[in-house]
Amino acid sequence: MQKLVDHIVSGYDDDLNQLTTMLSELGGLVETMTADSVRSIKKRDSDLAEKVVEMDKRANLLQEQIDEDALRLMALRHPMATDLRRTIGAIRCANDLERVGDLAEGIARRAISINKEDKIDLAKGVSRIGKLVKTQLSGALDALLREDAEKALQIWIADEDVDEMYNAIFRELLTYMMGDPRTITACASFLFVAKNLERIGDHATNICESVYFTVHGKQLVNDASLEGQRSL
Amino acid sequence: MNPEPTNRRLSVQDLTVVLTVSLISLLGLSFLFSVPLGGTLTLAALMASILIAYGFSDDKTPSERGSGTSPFKAEQDYLAAQANMADNITDAVAIIDQRERVIYANPAAQKLLQITNLGRPLSTYIREPTVRAVVQDALKGDKTDAVIYHVENPTDSYIRVTASPFTPDVFDPPRPMALLFFYDVTEYNLVDSQRADFLANASHELKTPVASLLGYIETLQGHAKDDPEAREKFLGIMQSQAERMQRLINDLLSLRRIEQVEHIAPNETADLHLAAKAAIEAEEIYADKRRIKMKLKSKKKCLVVGHQDELIQLALNLLDNALKISADGTRITLSIDYTEKWTPGQAFTGSSFSGLASTRRIVPVSTPERPHYIMTIRDQGPGFSREHIPRIGERFYRIAGDLSSQDKGTGLGLAIVKHITRRHRGGLLIQSARGEGTEFTVILPSAPQ
Numbered sequence: 184m185q186k187l188v189d190h191i192v193s194g195y196d197d198d199l200n201q202l203t204t205m206l207s208e209l210g211g212l213v214e215t216m217t218a219d220s221v222r223s224i225k226k227r228d229s230d231l232a233e234k235v236v237e238m239d240k241r242a243n244l245l246q247e248q249i250d251e252d253a254l255r256l257m258a259l260r261h262p263m264a265t266d267l268r269r270t271i272g273a274i275r276c277a278n279d280l281e282r283v284g285d286l287a288e289g290i291a292r293r294a295i296s297i298n299k300e301d302k303i304d305l306a307k308g309v310s311r312i313g314k315l316v317k318t319q320l321s322g323a324l325d326a327l328l329r330e331d332a333e334k335a336l337q338i339w340i341a342d343e344d345v346d347e348m349y350n351a352i353f354r355e356l357l358t359y360m361m362g363d364p365r366t367i368t369a370c371a372s373f374l375f376v377a378k379n380l381e382r383i384g385d386h387a388t389n390i391c392e393s394v395y396f397t398v399h400g401k402q403l404v405n406d407a408s409l410e411g412q413r414s415l
Numbered sequence: 416m417n418p419e420p421t422n423r424r425l426s427v428q429d430l431t432v433v434l435t436v437s438l439i440s441l442l443g444l445s446f447l448f449s450v451p452l453g454g455t456l457t458l459a460a461l462m463a464s465i466l467i468a469y470g471f472s473d474d475k476t477p478s479e480r481g482s483g484t485s486p487f488k489a490e491q492d493y494l495a496a497q498a499n500m501a502d503n504i505t506d507a508v509a510i511i512d513q514r515e516r517v518i519y520a521n522p523a524a525q526k527l528l529q530i531t532n533l534g535r536p537l538s539t540y541i542r543e544p545t546v547r548a549v550v551q552d553a554l555k556g557d558k559t560d561a562v563i564y565h566v567e568n569p570t571d572s573y574i575r576v577t578a579s580p581f582t583p584d585v586f587d588p589p590r591p592m593a594l595l596f597f598y599d600v601t602e603y604n605l606v607d608s609q610r611a612d613f614l615a616n617a618s619h620e621l622k623t624p625v626a627s628l629l630g631y632i633e634t635l636q637g638h639a640k641d642d643p644e645a646r647e648k649f650l651g652i653m654q655s656q657a658e659r660m661q662r663l664i665n666d667l668l669s670l671r672r673i674e675q676v677e678h679i680a681p682n683e684t685a686d687l688h689l690a691a692k693a694a695i696e697a698e699e700i701y702a703d704k705r706r707i708k709m710k711l712k713s714k715k716k717c718l719v720v721g722h723q724d725e726l727i728q729l730a731l732n733l734l735d736n737a738l739k740i741s742a743d744g745t746r747i748t749l750s751i752d753y754t755e756k757w758t759p760g761q762a763f764t765g766s767s768f769s770g771l772a773s774t775r776r777i778v779p780v781s782t783p784e785r786p787h788y789i790m791t792i793r794d795q796g797p798g799f800s801r802e803h804i805p806r807i808g809e810r811f812y813r814i815a816g817d818l819s820s821q822d823k824g825t826g827l828g829l830a831i832v833k834h835i836t837r838r839h840r841g842g843l844l845i846q847s848a849r850g851e852g853t854e855f856t857v858i859l860p861s862a863p864q
Contacts, residue, residue, distance in 0.1 A: 203538060203539055211542030317567070318568075321567045321568060322567075324542060328538070329539060337779040341775075341776050343775070344804075347801065347802065347805045348806075351805070351806075
């Protein structure tokens with residue numbers, strides 16, 4: 184608890200802290216976007232979906248800012264070792280988070296079109312995978328901001344559940360479509376939503392890989408000691 | 416060497432600080448936390464004493480910074496000595512400096528926010544944009560309203576934060592800071608949705624057995640009235656239906672009880688070995704009837720942080736599940752192992768399964784630097800096919816056509832197991848392969864020596 188790591192130049196600390204703060208802001212934003220986009224389907228709330236679409240602009244802006252700040256930090260402060268990995272990690276994670284924002288925006292756009300159709304009761308599976316993905320994303324962000332490689336590893340391993348759940352939803356929707364062709368439009372939309380959520384899960388694992396690299400200085404996927412942990 | 420802190424005498428200036436802080440705290444706390452006035456005063460005095468202690472600069476010149484000791488470290492050491500009393504406040508308290516860094520957090524706050532290092536920005540721990548907004552307002556000296564934010568790890572909880580501005584007079588030029596109080600309001604927020612869930616679950620699941628009971632009663636009143644053979648048969652069915660309802664109600668109630676306290680980790684010590692033994696004793700008669708052998712491999716006294724009754728329930732539900740999916744005449748092995756340090760990759764190494772097993776972490780383990788006990792329950796049942804694995808632990812999820820749906824399952828057993836493990840901040844892992852069986856693993860942090 185007493186451990187405090189400060190650099191000699193306090194401006195450097197400020198820069199690194201600023202990077203963390205912006206990542207946290209971007210993370211919080213895309214977390215909200217993901218949750219709200221799923222909720223807009225569950226509650227058939229198109230207004231909420233519109234808001235999510237609007238939020239994506241802010242996400243893009245934040246990502247650009249993080250990129251710029253990280254570049255400036257590298258140019259001016261010449262970070263070494265962990266600080267260098269942290270800076271690179273920030274760029275990589277910001278990129279992933281921005282993609283998460285795009286995917287959530289995609290879900291929100293689908294929600295608007297789904298909500299125009301008659302109500303069919305298929306949102307349950309989607310909200311289940313949505314909840315899981317949201318938990319994964321939150322966990323990945325916790326690991327990122329706290330630089331907790333153990334936690335990152337757990338989230339990384341648990342991505343298998345997301346994939347498995349996506350496959351289950353895929354099969355379920357296929358069955359519906361075969362049973363009643365009138366549901367094809369809606370089911371296809373739900374398929375896209377589920378796919379987007381599964382992709383958000385993948386970005387969460389990317390973040391975990393970055394965290395692992397920042398902390399340990401080696402790539403998670405190449406770490407021999409973890410062989411067989413996940414069917415890759 | 417840390418620089419010796421200069422002793423400050425209580426001056427008029429310091430008294431002003433005491434008064435200012437007391438006022439702020441009084442205003443804020445008495446409304447927000449409904450703490451009795453006496454407690455609030457003590458709290459305010461405590462905070463003031465910390466601030467007096469914080470009578471040094473965090474803006475050292477580069478030459479001072481280069482003198483070999485981190486200035487922040489010195490502040491930290493000094494604060495640690497002075498804030499000894501504030502550390503004992505059960506509410507979570509933190510101080511945020513001008514750069515939005517957490518410069519003080521009492522143990523309650525460290526635990527709540529999972530803070531490991533002081534001096535990091537608050538946004539490391541809280542991503543909620545509204546929280547940052549009120550902290551910034553407080554740093555500007557504005558009064559702020561309490562905000563509630565939601566966290567998902569380690570459990571679903573809602574936390575209310577209040578940020579009060581204060582500028583200790585001991586600094587020249589003045590240095591505005593923010594005093595943060597955190598308060599866990601999960602109970603108030605979750606209780607409504609949980610009650611709704613509970614009612615929905617209960618009414619939906621009880622509908623079927625009640626309808627069938629009514630059907631048999633009507634038959635008994637009607638044309639089966641004078642047929643003793645049919646009467647006996649129907650009464651038997653009615654009994655088993657009523658028993659099923661009773662099991663369901665019991666399971667629903669225990670699930671609800673655990674859910675209500677899930678965000679509060681237990682702090683007492685319990686014996687895992689005892690829990691496993693109790694579970695085996697309770698199931699002995701049923702297992703004997705089906706010629707299933709149960710074996711316990713464990714040393715005596717496996718002390719973990721936990722609630723004894725809940726651990727018995729955990730072992731019992733896992734064993735119950737194993738018995739239900741096992742065929743007659745098979746074997747169930749229950750073992751408890753000890754490990755100095757647990758890492759996420761550990762549980763599935765050296766497993767007895769062939770390469771084809773599906774695995775899942777139902778509850779991920781939070782990994783404190785402490786030894787762990789690992790309890791595994793392995794059966795020789797048919798194993799789950801992989802599409803079911805992500806949904807195990809979901810309430811009322813039953814695998815179609817498996818033994819448990821006909822026999823005595825309520826579909827709640829593993830949900831109860833999941834919630835108990837989560838409350839214990841432990842881990843629950845599952846590994847299963849078709850034709851080989853299933854293994855549940857529970858990982859619990861051991862009790863401090």
